[in-house]
Amino acid sequence: MDYKYIEQLLERYWVAETTEKEESILRAFFSQPDVPAHLLQYKGLFSYEQSQAEISLSDDFDEKILKKIGAAEPQIIVVRAKRQSFFRSLRPLYEAAAAIAIVAMVSYSASSYLNKQNSQSPWDYNPASYQDSYQSAQQSYKVVQDGLEMFQKTASADSTKQNNNLNSAHEE
Amino acid sequence: MQDIDFRYDLLPLKNKLFRLALRITLDSAEAEDVTSDTLIKVWNKREELKGVESIEAYCMTVCRNLALDRHEKKEAQNLSLEAYEIDATDNSFTPDEQLERDEKLRKVHELFNQLPERQRTIMQLRDIEEKSYREIATIMGVSEEVVKVTLFRARQAIRKQYDKIENYGL
Numbered sequence: 001m002d003y004k005y006i007e008q009l010l011e012r013y014w015v016a017e018t019t020e021k022e023e024s025i026l027r028a029f030f031s032q033p034d035v036p037a038h039l040l041q042y043k044g045l046f047s048y049e050q051s052q053a054e055i056s057l058s059d060d061f062d063e064k065i066l067k068k069i070g071a072a073e074p075q076i077i078v079v080r081a082k083r084q085s086f087f088r089s090l091r092p093l094y095e096a097a098a099a100i101a102i103v104a105m106v107s108y109s110a111s112s113y114l115n116k117q118n119s120q121s122p123w124d125y126n127p128a129s130y131q132d133s134y135q136s137a138q139q140s141y142k143v144v145q146d147g148l149e150m151f152q153k154t155a156s157a158d159s160t161k162q163n164n165n166l167n168s169a170h171e172e
Numbered sequence: 173m174q175d176i177d178f179r180y181d182l183l184p185l186k187n188k189l190f191r192l193a194l195r196i197t198l199d200s201a202e203a204e205d206v207t208s209d210t211l212i213k214v215w216n217k218r219e220e221l222k223g224v225e226s227i228e229a230y231c232m233t234v235c236r237n238l239a240l241d242r243h244e245k246k247e248a249q250n251l252s253l254e255a256y257e258i259d260a261t262d263n264s265f266t267p268d269e270q271l272e273r274d275e276k277l278r279k280v281h282e283l284f285n286q287l288p289e290r291q292r293t294i295m296q297l298r299d300i301e302e303k304s305y306r307e308i309a310t311i312m313g314v315s316e317e318v319v320k321v322t323l324f325r326a327r328q329a330i331r332k333q334y335d336k337i338e339n340y341g342l
Contacts, residue, residue: 014331016324020304041338045330048280049299055194056187057204065186065208069178069215 003036010042176218176227182211185228188301189235195296196239197246198285206242210235232311236293243289283333291326298323 009026012018018026029035030046134140176182189210193203214221214231224230284292290312297303297311305316312319 014327016320016327020302023299024302041334044274044276044280045334048277048284051277052191052296052300053302055191057190057207061186061204061208062183065183065211066178068208068212 003039006039176221178215181227182215185231186211189231191300192232192235192296193239195292196236196289197243202242206235206239209238229307229310233313236311279337283330287326287329290322291329294319294322295326
């Protein structure tokens with residue numbers, strides 16, 4: 001049998017040129033019982049490596065470490081009934097009622113708003129159909145006069161303020 | 173990644189971590205402590221680790237650092253001689269009884285553990301745990317190139333010693 005391939009692999013193994021796959025081929029080769037005499041010397045290395053891969057902790061390790069992190073075996077999940085008052089237990093009901101009320105209110109107001117909009121007549125541009133806001137002419141005159149007076153007051157107050165500002169600016 | 177579960181995500185790594193710690197500390201009791209400390213440390217930090225790509229590589233890194241800490245402390249206490257003795261008795265602990273019986277395997281064991289820490293850790297990760305260069309680089313926080321070069325040196329050293337034993341029966 002020709003062992004050229006294995007010898008080549010071994011040479012490449014020593015110079016760290018082998019791939020993971022090639023190294024597993026070497027391990028497999030050296031773990032079989034009939035390794036040729038000239039390669040037998042290296043059997044020890046590969047069988048040592050394989051034996052080392054099986055080293056494991058003692059069985060009580062799990063128990064010890066689980067105790068340390070506070071998750072000791074056996075893990076019993078305790079389910080405790082939560083006590084709550086009668087009114088509290090009805091809470092989902094309140095919430096549902098409130099939600100329904102909100103939806104009802106919104107939809108009612110929306111529909112009434114839309115109805116109102118639809119019922120409004122289009123704008124009347126005909127001056128003949130204009131209606132007076134006030135019953136008597138005197139009353140309407142007074143309202144207009146009051147309004148103008150108010151406007152005058154605020155306007156004059158603004159202008160004096162502006163003048164004062166200008167004056168003070170000049171003084172400085 | 174989802175929430176880390178102790179039993180399903182961390183505990184299954186225990187033997188890999190133990191073997192790595194053992195390779196560094198060369199003492200099974202120390203290695204067991206390191207494994208347990210690693211798992212607890214990672215578990216306590218689980219909230220921060222949700223974005224970690226490989227929880228296994230992360231655990232291995234933590235494990236190596238903890239093992240190195242202990243190993244250095246021990247060396248600083250000038251207990252290296254004692255450590256060597258422990259190493260010798262350690263063979264009896266190794267679950268693989270073959271090691272005890274087989275003279276050849278015991279010699280390889282010594283050869284392996286005489287390598288500098290970096291070299292034997294890389295040998296452990298590559299030849300025993302069968303990790304890729306990339307994984308090893310991630311675990312050790314070095315480049316893939318450094319991993320390759322270190323592995324090269326380790327294998328060369330083993331070969332040299334090996335040939336010596338074969339030729340002179342040392």
